[in-house]
Amino acid sequence: MSAQTATTPRGGRVAPTAGLGNPRNAQRKRAGRILLYAALVVGAIPTVVPFVWLIRSALMTDNQIFIAPPEWIPSPFAWTNFPEALTAQPFLAYFINTMVIEVVVVLGTVLTCSIAAFSFARLRWRGRNLVFGILLTSVMLPYAVTLIPTFVMWRELGALNTIAPLTVPAWFAGAGGGVFNVFLLRQFFLTIPFELDEAAYIDGASPWKVFWTIVLPLSRPALIVVTIFTFIGVWNDFLGPLLYLNDESKYTLALGLASFQSVYTAQWGYLMAASAAVIAPIIALFFFLQRYFIEGVTLTGIKN
DSSP: OOEEEEEOTTSOEEEEEETTTOHHHHHHHHHHHHHHHHHHHHHHHHHHHHHHHHHHHHTSOHHHHTOSSOOSSOSSOOTTHHHHHHHHTTHHHHHHHHHHHHHHHHHHHHHHHHHHHHHHHHOOOTTHHHHHHHHHHGGGSOHHHHHHHHHHHHHHTTOTTSSHHHHGGGGSTTGGGTHHHHHHHHHHHTTSOHHHHHHHHHTTOOHHHHIIIIIHHHTHHHHHHHHHHHHHHHHHOOHHHHHHOOOGGGOOHHHHHHHHHHHSSSOHHHHHHHHHHHHHHHHHHHHHHHHHHHHHHHHTTOOO
């Protein structure tokens, strides 16, 4: 029999422990775990190979990159590709421009989207669900539909060739793709027990104080997720700077890398080195914050 009955020190019996200590069950679990890891490795190969190809090409000369059959380990390592590529164009200025936009957009997005989400999740006011539903419908509106009217608006305001079109929308929750952030934060705020708000209101706290002292400190994983999404979106944004920035001294990294590609098309080693340097901060950001990222996405939508 596979079921075993455990006994107490006084000779009594407790519920049978089916399958505990069975070598067959342990082997099945081990085999299932091995198959799961193997499937994950196979599924990760298509995403890892392009990145590995980028790194090895960044450390090779042009003659080594396209040799047949391909070599995966550079011999010798062309370390000079990185300093020569990053000094061929003013990538430091591009980096500073990008970080200025990043700071303004991340602060505006996190602040305004969290305030809007708090209103939709924790406050009661007439028409709240209707307004939230209308807000969500804007997600289905393609970006290309509003592209020309938005460009004309900024042109009439005289804001072309400035960072205003790239930063100001972030300070209005729901603008510039912030609807998803409002939805994500709202779902997370709903998981926080409402008893905390009620206790604070009894003590005389205002909604603004509840927001700053209770809801935000408990929502750190969700806020980090929004920060990561916003940071990556701004870092990889190419169309926005292409439309609104004309002066090369104001280029972002994405736009500067595109111009670098048009100038150094034949020098693939330099191009790969510059591309690897541009994506390195994104990888480092996710590596250090992946625990909060996974926690925030997992907890979103779980009630109490």
